[in-house]
Amino acid sequence: MKIYYFILTLFFCGISFAQSTISGSVKDDKNEPIPGANVRVVGESDGTVSDVDGKFSLKTSKKPPFSLEITSIGYGTQTIQVTSASQTITSVLASEDTKLDEIVISASRAPERVRESPVTIERMSIKDIKKSASPTFYDGLENLKEVHMNTSSMSFKSINTRGFATVANTRFMQLVDGMDNSSPLLNFVLGNLVGVSELDVQSVELLPGASSALYGANAFNGILFMNSKSPFTSEGVTAYAKLGQTSQKAAGNNLYYDYGIRVAKAFSKHFAAKANFTFMNGTDWFADDYDDYTNPGRDRNHHNYNGLNVYGDEVSTNIRDVGTALVNLGAISPAQASVLPNYNVSRTGYNETDLTDNKVQNAKVDFSLHFKPFANDFEIIWQSKFGFGNTVYQGANRYYLNGFFMQQHKLELKGKNFFVRGYTTTEDGGKSYDMLFTGINVNRSWKPDATWFGQYAGAYIQNTLLAGATPEQAHAAARIVADTGRFLPGSPEFLNAFNNVTSDASVLTGSKLVDNSRIYHSDANYNFKDIIEFAEIQVGGSYRLYELNSGGRIYTDGDSQINYTDYGAYTQLQKKFLDDRLKFTGSVRYDKSKNFDGNVSPRISLVYSAGQQKNHNFRGSFQTGFRNPTTQDQYIGFNVGTAVLLGSAPDNLTRFSETLPVSVNGQAFSGSPTVVMNGINAYQNSYTAASATAFGAAVAASAPTNAAQLAAAIVANSNLLVRTDVDYVKPETVKAFELGYRGQVKDFSFDINGYYNIYNDFIGNLTVVAPYYGTTTDGGGDFTPTGEAFQSAFALTQGDRRAYQLYTNTDVEIQSLGFGIGVNKKVFKNFELGANYNYAQFEFDQEKDPSFEPGFNTPKHRVKGTISNDRLFKNFGFNVSGRWNSEYFYQASFADGTIKAATVFDAQISYGFPKLKSTLKIGATNIAGKEYRQIIGAGLIGQQYFASWTINP
Structure with missing residues (x-):
């Protein structure tokens, strides 16, 4: 202290x-x-x-x-x-063009004007932040060209540029003062949960394309830079307070507030310090999509209902098999069991709104000490950042990050032509939990699955035989009987069970997420421009160590933490020709990760400045990028209920194992024989989930009533089975071609770009089904009743199988292309008009790899526009922004579905009080009021109203 x-x-x-x-x-x-x-x-x-x-x-x-x-x-x-x-x-x-002459650093790791950037770059300045109509500057990034957001929670927005992104956007990097603020465990950015206060933002720069040549593996589809203010040049106490309301049909109207303070002081020309604190609190968008996962439109009263935002109803079993097991136990007669239907019944689940308080919070604290020991630009910086919060993250399941805590500490030495920095990132999952297992295990805490299904079957038989009920009536009555004793949401019994489950890390009885992972990272850069005259040459490199520690809950690190390293080095040369009109940039980087061969990423670009004032700038570039499989892709071993997410690092396959009960007559009860399954079963002895589903449906359709008929059905439909044939995951690569123009024609500023990307070895997921016994083979193999292949197929029909979601690559090449145009114009009396349009599409031959989901998740058409005037009259300004996107198909491990087209308008007015050194801003988002969605499974986004008071002396 x-x-x-x-x-x-x-x-x-x-x-x-x-x-x-x-x-x-x-x-x-x-x-x-x-x-x-x-x-x-x-x-x-x-x-x-x-x-x-x-x-x-x-x-x-x-x-x-x-x-x-x-x-x-x-x-x-x-x-x-x-x-x-x-x-x-x-x-x-004197006024100059506000877009072409802005200074950016990120595109070339050196200061240059936007017009000279070798690649597409977007920038948000302090002025843009102040006039934004969004509640926060991070929300305002959605109005930049090429940006599309995936909103999982009101406080958790994930940036998507150039497609192939979910909430867990592992193809996008975000740097805050040079620090990657991705989660060490999850390998992706958690929005601005551990970012920067808008009071402290100096500039925001966005590179929407591949940037591996300078920034390494994760800068695959884009990179965001957020740079904070220096206490040497931005002193004083600044503060803001926002109060507002969120409005959503499902959640109603709820209070929202956000406040922050920044204190900075330059005590001398040698020493300065600053500190920031922000806190936001509100009610999240309620997720209440109760449509069925696999049968959209299915009534919630259906006997095998499984809703998107309902948890616990994933537990489902064939009710006739339950009857067979009861016959074997002597509980009912074969005649009674014969009235049970041959299809699945699911348990009654709990709504997501019952399993979370729907509160969203975020607190950020950071401080830094700045030393300039000499009379030059050499500076030593110590910076610490802390982020706390509650939010919802959507991956394979929905997760409530409750009391999530992440911290970063950095030591940096930098001068005019160099920097050397080292930092560490640590996180703690707090009281976070998995909503699916919360629902499942709260259910099991008041009645075990075997008891519930047994009571259901008995009640169904009774109502069918004695009361003459129809199947629908019998199912309704059976559910009432089986649900006797159910803990009602909000009751003391429910709350007690909920607290017990969410504090227990075992998926058999609990749902808590454990995470105490860490990253150690260092990087350095030197620019030889003051030493070498003929060209500007830079060299640099980086090193990173991951320490994964989930206690065996998420990764296969139950016995000890997993360590993983990668490193890289790069160089870049820039040279101007033809009276400084032609600028050449060439870069190359080498990266090596622990489990993979080294990768070389080159980039070359040319920028030509035409016109007397060099106001017409044409650029072209080619670069390759790559993305190493994340730590999840390699080391995860996470049971999500419907499947086990399993990484493909060779040592991970044997480190993961589980003991599962083998069924007797289709049902597994206490005392059943067991089998040990591990990752080798998943990768080397499994069927694709799609083929196993088709096979199971065909066998069921034949309605076998005895062992001989079942054997015949298995043999007859065995041709439908497809044995899994996948390699272990390896790095994916992209070849990126880009052309662009930035220029000024009369009073109009234009920024036009087009790109074409070729992806190879694209990383994705494949769901497979591994039988507990037998040997898998493609349909057409030896499925005689005495063969191992027959046994593997028989296991599928008995429910003796485990579903796995594997991480692998597709052999099919994927192409994406797109173009964008941005136009800005200053008109009379300080009015500024801006508009941009983006087109994006991809090509993937699904027939060549039918089980692979590319997950482009990007609208084909997007239009955005703004009109603003920060000096409409004395001290008064306003901003109105609007955006529209076309309908698109969304694919993710949680769920697939169509996202409808959306039109959104935001607006704000502001008034400055010079004597009070303050500005009052009143704003609203989605003022048209039509709620919209950005990912399947998350809540609809409603309206947000706010009034903010900012003091900036």
Whole structure:
């Protein structure tokens, strides 16, 4: 705790060593103030930014004379000579195009104007954040060209660029001040749960394409950079408070609030510090899609109903097999059992809204210490970030991340031409749990499955034979009997069972998720531009160590944690030709991971600047990208109820094992014989799930009544079975071709791009079914009743099988292509108009790999537009944004389905109070009010209203 007290002491008791205070104002060529302009002493690190009125006050230890450099995005640069310590500065910056001249760093790891970027890049500036109509700046990213969101929860939005993404977008990377804030266990970004406060955002840059040549394996389909403000140049106390309401038909109207504070102080030109705190609390979008998984439109009263957002009803069994087992136990007669139908019945489940409090929270805390020991740009930074929260994550199941905690700590040394950083990321699952197993095991806590199905069968027989009920009536009556004693949601009995289940990590009796995983990462970069003259050359590299620790709950790490490493190195050369009109960029990177061969990723690009003012910029690039299988793809061993998710690292197959009961006459009860299954069964002795389902349906349709008829049906339909033939998962690759144009025609700014991607060895999932006994073979093999193949097929008909979801690659090449156009124009009286359109599609020959799901999950057409004026009249501004996307098909391990087209409008008005150094903003999202969905299984997105008060002295 000493360091925290030390920091507080510095904040409140610091002494300024400045000898001069320079005051002034920054205005545009229309005499309007420019807030957020950067003012710095040339050749020194001293600097500040202008306030909402364009005014600034700069403290410096440098004595006059010296020069001030004043810059702002969208304006020219001005240098002013300071000759007196008491001099008052008045700066007037000329307007420039606000898009083409912005400075970005991420595309080439070096400062360059947007127009010169070798690849497509999008940028959100401080000005864009302030005028956004979205509740948070992260939500506002959805209005950028090429961005499509997958919303799992109000606080958990996953960015999708160029397709092939679910909530768990492992093909997209997100860096906050250079730190990858992906979850160590899950390998993907949890939105902005552990991100950056909007008070501290300096800039946001987005590369929507492959970036492996500079950033490694995970920068496969895009990368987002969020950079925070320096306490040397952005001092003071800033704060905001938001209060509002969310509105959804399922959830009603609920209070929403969000507040934050930033404190930053430059104690001298050598030392500065800052701290941030934000907290958000609200009610999540209720997930209440009760449609049946496999039979959309099925009535909820159906005997084998399995709803999307209902859990516990996944437990299902053939009711006639239950009768056979009861006959063997002497509980009923064969004649009584004969009236039972030959199909499945499911247990009664609990709604998702019964299994979570639907509260969403997020708290972020970070602080950093900045040292500049010398009179140059060399800086030492220590940064710590902490994120806490409750949210819903949707993967193979729906998971409530309850008390989820993640922290990052970084030490970085950087200068004019280099940086070296190392950081660690640690997470704790807290009280998180799996909703599916919560429903299943709450059910089992009040009545075991065998008892429930036995009572159901007995009641069905009684109502059929004695009361003469129809099948529908008999099923309804049987369910009432079997549900006797059911814990009602909200009751003390239910809450007690719920608490016991969610605190138990065993899937047999509980649903708790355990996670104490960690990442150690380091990377470095050096730019030789001040040493080598003929070209700008950079070199760099990175190293990462994963420590997976789920206690055997999610990964196969029950005995000990799993360690996994990867490393990489890259170099880049940039050179300008033809009077600096032609810019060449060439990059190449080598990466190596523990279980895979090394991979080389090259990138070359050319940018040509035409026109007298170089306002017409044409670019073309080719690059390859790759994605290593994630730690989940390799080491997961996660029972999700309907299947076991099983990674394909060779040592993972034997490390995973489970003991399962073998059925007797189609039913497995206590005392049944058992069999041990492991990953080798899944990969080397299984049938594809699709073929096993078709085979089972065909055998059932023949309605065998004795062993001989069953054997005949198995032989007759064995040709439907397809033996699983998959390799262990390996890296996927992409060849990316891109053409683009950025330019200005009269008052219009254009940004046009087109891309074509070729994916090989695309990673995906394949569901298979492994029989407990026998040897699998393709249909047409030896299925004689005495053969091993026959035994494997017989096992399927008896329910003696385990479903696995494997991680593998498709041999079928996938292509995707798309183009986008963005147009911006400044019109009269500071009105700004912007619009963009994106087209995206993919090609995959499903017939060549019928069981593979590519999961493109991206609308073919997207249109977005904004109209804004931050100075409509004195201190008053507004912004209206709208977006539309076409209907598209969504595929994920949780569920597949069609996402309908959606039209969404957001709006805000703002008013500045100069004397109070404050801005009031009132906004609303989805103001048209039609609720929409972005992923199958998540809640519909309703409306959100808010009023915010921001203090920015």
